[in-house]
Amino acid sequence: MNLINYLNNNYFTKQQLLDLAKITETELLNFQQQNVMPKCSYKLKLHYTSHSFFGEFNDQSEIEYYAKGYLSWLGILKVTEDPQTVFNLFALRYTKAITYLKNSGHHSDDNTVNSALNLHIKQEWKSFLEGIYGLCTHSGLPEDIAAKEVAILQINEMLALDETGIDLTELTKAVNLLDKSSAMFAPHERLKSSRHRLVDEVRRLYTLTR
Template structure:
């Protein structure tokens, strides 16, 4: 039940996403099929058994869970439907430019064009709906930049601790809490919990709201 509680707290079911986005089921299916909308981040297969006065009953159900930020993504698609990847790339670039950190990693510099296509693939697969708070380009860009800065800092002989802590806090704001069975293998465990423990950083009070995530 802990997994289901987590998913119900942080994600939309398919029905909830359709209601939040005022979208018909066949329209959602078409957006996913056409490569404009991410797939669900989690799919549960539930086998139910019930006993009552009327006797035993068994049923199977499949439940899809989507990042809550995808309702806002659908709204953006409806406003500008012609170039989903272009919208993703533009928002990603603008988020990188607005963040108060920089990285020398080639994928965020000269290799950014190729990196954006890779990121788009992960976005459509639903991966970033799982590991970022909103699933949206802004949190994805923040997550990637923060991890690059953390890696650079921890590989240095004399790391800039203020820069490192800023990157860890940025990653904390962008990263999801992760499902209970995923936490020990997650980027949060490695780059947030592990780095704070290693360098003695205090955890911050993180505001988890994102546009479109209510």
């Protein structure tokens, strides 16, 4: 039940997403087949048995869950579904987010957010369409994806230093950024997640404040 509660509290079911976006299931599938809309982040297969006065009843169902941020993404697709235009918008938003983070003091020497940023965004786009970032970021949208990637790079770079060389103020900022942009993860995933390793454990080991 913990998993079901987590999904119902933090995601839209496919039907909820369709109702809120005012589109049909066929339209959603068409967007996904055109590679402009992410797949679901979780798919729950249920097998259940009911007992009542009328006897036993057995059935099964499948529920898809989507990041709540995808509602606004569908708003974009209702205006344009041209794959190149949609990718360009994703890339623009991702690039703007990286620039904003750098101007806010979040720096990384890693090529993926510097000289190789364009290639990195193409790889991120593929993961976005697979629904991966709907699972591991707060909104599933480019801004949170960029923040998560930069924060992880920063934290790993600082943890690779000798302990005496770590700036705890900068480490706290990076950890807080990751905390803000990351999803909580489903209960069975948390101990394996980047949030547990780079937020919970780093805060515990370095006694960081939020």
